[in-house]
Amino acid sequence: MSLSFEHVTLGQRVRFGSGQAAGHLSAEAERLNAHNVMVIAGEREMFIAEQVAASVEVAVWHSDVVMHVPIETAENARQVALENDVDLLVSVGGGSTTGLAKAIALTTGIPIVAVPTTYAGSEATDVWGLTEAKRKTTGVDAKVLPTTVIYDSELTLSLPVEMSVASGLNGMAHCIDSLWAPKADPINAALAGEGIRALSQGLPKIVADSQSIDGRDEALYGAYLSAVAFASAGSGLHHKICHVLGGTFNLPHAQTHATVLPYVLAFNAPHAPEAEQRAATAFGTDTALEGLQQLRAQVDAPQRLSDYGFTAENIPQAVEIVLEKIPANNPREVTEDNLTQLLTAALNGDDPATLN
Incomplete structure (x- = not known):
């Protein structure tokens, strides 16, 4: 069989282990030399985020997460990140949470560590999505690919x-x-x-x-x-x-x-x-x-x-x-x-x- 194709493999660190998210996040924050961390989590996931980030100095806790990432929500989060001189985004949650972190990274270039609590998969892609005037626009940009993904199945146990x-x-x-x-x-x-x-x-x-x-x-x-x-x-x-x-x-x-x-x-x-x-x-x-x-x-x-x-x-x-x-x-x-x-x-x- 003759094969001819072009394939791109995205560069990303994956840390996988049940019950290990907090330790993995602390190690990643240290590796990335982060001093002003912005943790993004919806209100329902905030208690999980607090446990995961317990050993990290957090500058901002941000819970304004909306499905399909409306442009207004993204612009507000971008402003919060800039005002607090954020140097690392940590998203804890599902696709909407990861999507908001990506929206910030798209215009600021701030790196992301994604901690998924669902099976959405957004954390492993360089695809972003924003909704404006009831139209969802998507695109591809290397800046939005999370630097690291931390998978911990214990964090999904509360997902119905x-x-x-x-x-x-x-x-x-x-x-x-x-x-x-x-x-x-x-x-x-x-x-x-x-x-x-x-x-x-x-x-x-x-x-x-x-x-x-x-x-x-x-x-x-x-x-x-x-x-x-x-x-x-x-x-x-x-x-x-x-x-x-x-x-x-x-x-x-x-x-x-x-x-x-x-x-x-x-x-x-x-x-x-x-x-x-x-x-x-x-x-x-x-x-x-x-x-x-x-x-x-x-x-x-x-x-x-x-x-x-x-x-x-x-x-x-x-x-x-x-x-x-x-x-x-x-x-x-x-x-x-x-x-x-x-x-x-x-x-x-x-x-x-x-x-x-």
Whole structure:
């Protein structure tokens, strides 16, 4: 087999270990010679952040975290960082928290140490996102890639099972989208395959026992692999759809990804047989959709966009915006008609296997 591709591996330190976050953060702050640390955590995660940063001198505790990072929230946080001469950003939380740290780093260049408490994966990418006037804009910039990621499964134990499932399926979406994204290549496909395997084994363990360190370790490991694959491969059809649903209609990030994923998989899979087979092999099933749907049934995954406020009346506007963003190399041609069909099925929770 003749191979020809270009792959970029992002440079980042990963420190992984249950119960070790505080020690790892202290060591990283010392290594980076940080004196004015800004800890970013939403109000619900602030108690976790205080434990993680217990051995670090913190100049600013910042809790103004908003989903999809509105530009006003970002500008306020940037001002706080500059006023306090911050030299290290520490984000403790999910994708919104990491996203806010990235928004600050984008204009200031301040390094980030990310401490995830979900399976969002944003911590391992150089992708940023900001929402202004109900439009979410994303971009890629080396300044926003966290210098270090600290993974500690104990920090995810308070994440409710339902949210763990949605967040983990968001990671799964990174994996599957990476198989046909604009810069898909054999290396990120291999990472994505292992990510699918790890997430598909870890999430059911969390559902069976919410305090399972083994399950949460596997899910964090899978989420990291999914994000590394995504950072290399770029944003495919699934993410283009979900960014519009989140930014324009303010749908919750993880639940939206978890709901839309089987429909994009069913839509693209027949037109990308090699990618489909790789995913199926990772699931250990005959087809990728079969594997994903078995997992979704095991973990009681989100089913309908209508459960999160999306309506049939929203579909034409969503279709119009998404069509402007479709990657040129998507395996299947995307039209107004078939995209409308996909979103209608996701709205109602129809069987994705019926998509044609």
